[in-house]
Amino acid sequence: MTTAEPLDLNAVLRPAAPPVVIDAPYTADQHARLLGVVKDHGPWPTITAHHFSTVEELIATSSGIVPENHGLTLDDIATANFRGFLAENSCCWYPEIHDCFYNLDFIERAKRYWGAEYAKPTLMLFNIGGPAHSGLNAHLDAVSFRGATIADTPVWIQNLMGKSGLFTDYILKMAQVITWFWLGEEGTFTYWPDGPHGQPARIEHPMWNKGVVVQNELMFHRGDPVGRPDERDISGLAHRSMFGYRSATDDWAITTDGEIVRTYEPTNIRFLVHWNAEVYMDRDEAKKVMDHSDDITRDRIVETFLDDLARRGVACETPDEHDPFHDQSFIRTLLSTYTIAPTTDWFVRADDGRNSG
Numbered sequence: 001m002t003t004a005e006p007l008d009l010n011a012v013l014r015p016a017a018p019p020v021v022i023d024a025p026y027t028a029d030q031h032a033r034l035l036g037v038v039k040d041h042g043p044w045p046t047i048t049a050h051h052f053s054t055v056e057e058l059i060a061t062s063s064g065i066v067p068e069n070h071g072l073t074l075d076d077i078a079t080a081n082f083r084g085f086l087a088e089n090s091c092c093w094y095p096e097i098h099d100c101f102y103n104l105d106f107i108e109r110a111k112r113y114w115g116a117e118y119a120k121p122t123l124m125l126f127n128i129g130g131p132a133h134s135g136l137n138a139h140l141d142a143v144s145f146r147g148a149t150i151a152d153t154p155v156w157i158q159n160l161m162g163k164s165g166l167f168t169d170y171i172l173k174m175a176q177v178i179t180w181f182w183l184g185e186e187g188t189f190t191y192w193p194d195g196p197h198g199q200p201a202r203i204e205h206p207m208w209n210k211g212v213v214v215q216n217e218l219m220f221h222r223g224d225p226v227g228r229p230d231e232r233d234i235s236g237l238a239h240r241s242m243f244g245y246r247s248a249t250d251d252w253a254i255t256t257d258g259e260i261v262r263t264y265e266p267t268n269i270r271f272l273v274h275w276n277a278e279v280y281m282d283r284d285e286a287k288k289v290m291d292h293s294d295d296i297t298r299d300r301i302v303e304t305f306l307d308d309l310a311r312r313g314v315a316c317e318t319p320d321e322h323d324p325f326h327d328q329s330f331i332r333t334l335l336s337t338y339t340i341a342p343t344t345d346w347f348v349r350a351d352d353g354r355n356s357g
Contacts, residue, residue: 009340010195012165013140015215016114016173018193021203025179025211026273030100034273035181037094038084038126043244043255047083047127073239080132080234080254080262081223082243086273087124089151100124103177103275110175110277113213118286119175123150123276129243130252130264131184131227132234138192138220138342144278145170146288147295157301157325162218164338166304170296171218172289173279179211182270184227191221196342207270220342226270236261298324305334312337 026034038044087093092101101124110119142155143162147170150158161167180189189203189212202224203212214221225232234254241256252269254262280286288294302324309316314337319330 009163009165010197012168012195013163013218013220013340014195014198015193015219016175017215019191019203019219020109020113020213022109022177022179022211022213024209025106025177026100026209030097031181031209033096034086034100034126035271037086037097038128038271039245039247041084041094043242044082044084044128046078046239046241046243047081048078049239050083078237078239078241079134080129080237080241080243081134082128083125084128085123085125087121090120090122092124100273101275106177106275107277109177109213110279113175113215114173114279114281116173116279116281117283118280119277121275122278123274125274127223127270127272127274128252129226129270130262130268131231132225133232134223134225138190138196138222140218140220141176141216143217144172144174145296146172147292147297148301153298154325156331160334160338161301163340164305164308164334166308167296167301170294173281173285174215174217175277175279176214176216177211177275178214178216179209179273179275180207180270181209181272182207182226184268184270186224186228187226187270188224189221190224191219192342192344193219196220196340197344199344200342223272227268234262309333309337 086097087101092098101121107119140159140162142150142158144150145161145167148158187207190200192198192200236256237254238256241254243252243254245252250266252264253260280289302319306316314333316333317329319327324330
């Protein structure tokens with residue numbers, strides 16, 4: 001960012017409150033039912049396959065720096081992190097886990113995190129995999145806005161809207177409960193609670209049924225590499241690879257085009273459950289969100305970016321009016337302009353009792 005910036009983006013890109021660590025968010029029975037859904041309804045695609053169709057779109061969620069003439073494909077930067085959705089738009093897809101999604105304790109924690117009157121569950125997903133390379137780049141989760149959410153807007157544009165600081169009046173207040181089930185080495189969680197230019201912190205082992213209440217949309221964070229370094233390489237991994245449980249052999253397998261490229265024992269699986277809620281400080285805010293009386297439109301998003309680029313003196317052609325959010329020239333211009341990422345990378349303990357909840 002230039003020194004002429006009107007906004008302190010390091011202040012914008014920080015959570016409403018420090019993360020609050022929770023011990024044992026789920027009962028053993030709830031964990032078994034959650035994992036049972038994953039076993040019964042797989043295989044599951046990579047995280048990147050859910051959200052990105054180009055390298056540029058993927059990079060927009062992390063550093064925002066696209067190397068010149070990179071020549072990379074999504075297969076080149078594929079990671080063995082797999083995802084599925086358990087609930088979307090406040091609807092739980094699997095009745096056996098209704099109590100996990102419509103979770104009164106989580107709702108109350110989300111409200112306390114913000115000091116708000118109201119909250120409603122909106123989304124629940126999981127990430128799963130075994131030892132693998134990951135966590136090299138910190139990122140933001142999809143930043144949601146009134147009129148631009150993960151349901152109707154690509155993740156990369158949501159995150160650039162957040163990084164730019166131009167749309168803060170439209171940001172939806174969110175809180176997540178993130179929970180890890182992992183018994184192996186590494187696989188910790190690093191985050192930047194004081195903005196990307198502040199010092200990071202890390203949630204350390206043990207990572208079994210450990211949770212955290214957090215606002216991940218406006219806080220850079222990452223899942224650190226999983227497992228021992230000697231067991232992270234995966235030959236044959238691709239953007240289109242799938243991950244699923246095999247009951248006949250009681251193990252998990254990564255497949256690419258139907259061919260098994262890696263298997264894992266059940267004790268070597270890292271399972272993350274992500275629960276999300278919208279939060280409203282009062283009834284007026286809740287009604288404004290729910291009646292869509294002050295939503296931002298796609299045209300307004302594009303116009304705001306173009307106006308700001310012109311103010312900066314950055315040349316940019318008007319993007320494809322029919323599909324501006326997949327216009328590669330527009331993406332590259334925004335990436336090169338609104339680039340902010342963590343500048344520090346050393347760790348302090350986050351779970352020393354100060355943040356217990």
